[in-house]
Amino acid sequence: MLAPNVETFLGCDASYESASIVLYGAPFDSTTSFRPGARFGPPAMRHESFGLETYSPYQEKDLADYAIFDSGDLELCFGSSELALSQIEGRAAEILKDGKLPLLLGGEHLVTLGAVRAVVKEYSELHILHFDAHADLREDYLGARLSHACVMRRCHELLGDGRIHQFCIRSGDREEFRFAKAGHTELSTFSFQGLEESVAALKAQNTPVYLTIDLDCLDPSLFPGTGTPEAGGVTFPELLAAIELAAKAKIVAADVNELAPMLDASGASTAVACKVLRELMLALL
Numbered sequence: 001m002l003a004p005n006v007e008t009f010l011g012c013d014a015s016y017e018s019a020s021i022v023l024y025g026a027p028f029d030s031t032t033s034f035r036p037g038a039r040f041g042p043p044a045m046r047h048e049s050f051g052l053e054t055y056s057p058y059q060e061k062d063l064a065d066y067a068i069f070d071s072g073d074l075e076l077c078f079g080s081s082e083l084a085l086s087q088i089e090g091r092a093a094e095i096l097k098d099g100k101l102p103l104l105l106g107g108e109h110l111v112t113l114g115a116v117r118a119v120v121k122e123y124s125e126l127h128i129l130h131f132d133a134h135a136d137l138r139e140d141y142l143g144a145r146l147s148h149a150c151v152m153r154r155c156h157e158l159l160g161d162g163r164i165h166q167f168c169i170r171s172g173d174r175e176e177f178r179f180a181k182a183g184h185t186e187l188s189t190f191s192f193q194g195l196e197e198s199v200a201a202l203k204a205q206n207t208p209v210y211l212t213i214d215l216d217c218l219d220p221s222l223f224p225g226t227g228t229p230e231a232g233g234v235t236f237p238e239l240l241a242a243i244e245l246a247a248k249a250k251i252v253a254a255d256v257n258e259l260a261p262m263l264d265a266s267g268a269s270t271a272v273a274c275k276v277l278r279e280l281m282l283a284l285l
Contacts, residue, residue: 008023011054011068012070019069023103023104023105024071024091025072028088028107033147033149036260037260037263038226038257041261044270052274052278069100071095081110092117096119101253103255107258109132110151127165129165130165131168132166133171133229136172203250207249215256216230236276240276
C-alpha cells in the first residue's frame with residue numbers, strides 16, 4: 001500500500017484503499033529542449049491548489065464528494081531517462097494492479113512514456129488521446145530517442161498505427177507531419193476538430209484510452225509558464241469542453257504535464273494548471 005503524501009492536491013486526501021483515482025508526480029525535465037523547469041510542476045500544483053475551491057461550477061461537482069489519493073512525487077533519477085521511465089512505469093503498474101486509475105503529474109512530456117508502458121501491458125488494445133501544441137513524433141532529437149520531442153513516436157512503437165489521436169497540434173518538423181499523414185497517427189491541427197467523432201468511435205467499441213494533456217496546448221497568453229510555448233493555442237473553456245468530451249470514453253489512465261511554474265512569476269500558469277487538474281479529475285469521476 002502506498003503511504004499518504006504530506007502535502008496533497010486540494011481535496012485528494014482520501015485513503016489509498018478507498019480511492020478510485022491515485023495521483024502520482026514525476027518531477028522530471030532532463031530532456032527539455034528549450035526552457036527547463038517542468039520538474040517543479042507537481043509540487044507547485046499541490047501547493048497552489050489551496051487557492052481553489054473543491055467545487056466546480058462548470059461541472060456542478062465537488063472534489064469533497066469523491067475519494068482521491070495523492071501518493072506524492074517519485075524520487076527520479078535525473079542521470080538516466082530510462083531509469084526514470086522505469087520508476088514511473090513501476091508506480092503506474094502498482095496503481096493499476098490495485099484496480100485504480102493512475103493520474104500522472106509531470107514533469108516534461110517524456111514521463112508519459114513510462115505510464116503508457118505500464119498501461120498497455122494491462123490493456124493491449126489501448127488508444128491515446130493526445131492534447132498538445134507539438135506533434136512529439138520525432139524519431140530522435142539531437143540523437144536522443146528518449147526526448148519529450150519523441151514521446152508520441154515511442155508510444156506509437158508500442159501501440160501501432162491508428163491508435164494515437166492528436167489534437168491542437170501546431171508545431172513540429174516536416175517529417176513529423178508527414179509521419180502522421182501517412183496514417184500512423186490521426187492528427188488534427190490547431191483545434192479539437194474531430195475529437196467528438198474520435199470519442200464516439202472509441203466509446204462505441206469500449207476501447208481503453210490513455211488521455212495525455214500537455215498544457216502548452218493552451219495559448220501562451222493564458223499559459224506562459226511552459227518550456228516550449230507556441231502561439232495560436234486554444235482557450236481554457238475550449239480545453240475544459242474537450243476534457244469533458246474525452247472523459248466520455250473509457251479512460252483508464254491520464255496525465256497533465258509541462259507546467260514550468262518558475263517561468264511565470266505571476267503564478268497565473270500554475271493556477272490554470274490546478275484548475276485543469278481539478279476539472280479533469282471531476283470529469284473522470
